[in-house]
Amino acid sequence: MIDSAYEAILPILRDDWGYSPMNLRDLRYFVALADTKHFGKAAERSFVSQPTLSAQLKKLENYLGVQLIERQPRRVTLTETGAKILPLARRILQESDEIISLARNEHDPLSGKLKLGLIPTIGPYLLPLVARRLRKQLPQLKVMLYEYQTQQLLEKLRDGEIEVAILALPVPMDGLESRELYHEDFNVAVPNNHPLAKKAHIKLDDLSGETLLLLEDGHCLRDQALDVCNRIDVKENEDYRATSLETLRQMVAAGLGITLLPDLATRGPFGSGQGLAVKEFARPVPTRTVGAVWRKSTSRTEAINAMCEVIKTAMAE
Known part of the structure; x- marks a missing residue:
């Protein structure tokens, strides 16, 4: 009885001890391919070679025992199962990033990377006014910039691909918080x-x-x-x-x-x-009205508020 129970949990123990073929890196490869629909672009985004990314995704499929990706000439699509797994993979990666971010914030909440998205009718005109101030007043905060239209920006925000968005208010606020800037x-x-x-x-x-x-x-x-x-x-x-x-x-x-x-x-x-x-x-x-929007669950609230203060002060002058 003991031996059979041990055999039943052995695969789980192997996963916990790091022997599992599935890991966060493979999930990142999968999400990158789902986003780009192109093995070369996904590999470039993931900073690996295309054969490496393709091989790791094949190992992930073998481990799960299901096909995630339909590989066709010049076209990549997700299978029905792959499409179901995609939002779960995004959530796992988002939570893992939150763990890392939370740990770093304990040391210095105003340091590290902050992924900021802006809509095209704001970004090119606001950034020249505030970029130098942000570097001067928040020198340890590295702001990563992205530009999307409003709907896509909100999707990226909810998926955890960016941490804060600057756009025109109001927007649907399910799971989000906002702050007016100017x-x-x-x-x-x-x-x-x-x-x-x-x-x-x-x-x-x-x-x-x-x-x-x-x-x-x-x-x-x-x-x-x-x-x-x-x-x-x-x-x-x-x-x-x-x-x-x-x-x-x-x-x-x-x-x-x-x-x-x-x-x-x-x-x-x-x-x-x-x-x-x-x-x-x-x-x-x-x-x-232009404002900032972020997830209620984010661990970067202090950094977001500090950035908002810089922008709000600059726009009030």
Whole structure:
């Protein structure tokens, strides 16, 4: 009886003693492949050779006794079982990272890496204003930067791939916490030969009848601009949808229509000129709220709050 019981738990003991073919490294390889859908890109992301990554994933499949990946020429997809295991693998890796982070935070909570994601209509304009301050005031904190549209940013945040996101509020807050950082006015960008370019301030009703240029679907700024203009007779130019604010700027300069730009995207080198004029709204000025969002379960709260303080102070000056 004792011998049979021992034989039953022997595989578990071997796992606990480190003899198991499955480990965190293999799960990271699996998640990297699921994200990139490409063995070469997954290997590059994991800092190993492609044969090494492929061999380790094959060992993982053999250990589990199931196929996780469908290997086809120039195409990689997950099996039904692989798709079910993927969120569990992400959760295990997230928790393991939290353990490491928690241990490090006991020594210095304002040190180590902090993975920060930003939406494209904020990142390029906010970072030049705060990057130097962050390095100076939080010298031991290495901020890793990522850029995604809002929905993908929230998915990355919940999956543990980033630790904090800066985006336009509000957003769905299930399992998340947020903090307002600053309020940002909207301005109007018009061709420099447009009649509105001569006005000191533009009323919302002045935009009635104008052709509005917007970002493509997925950008929250698109929805915000539509929300601002929903009370007036303004028509969207559906033949042109930009992928970035800089493309929008060029489209306006080419005379294809007008657009709304957040204030940070109109300062310094991003202001009037090059065929367009940027005009302020008359009061009440439409605005958006920019804030930070993070998981309630994160162990990096102190570092996140310290970073938020730097950004909030910089934007208040």
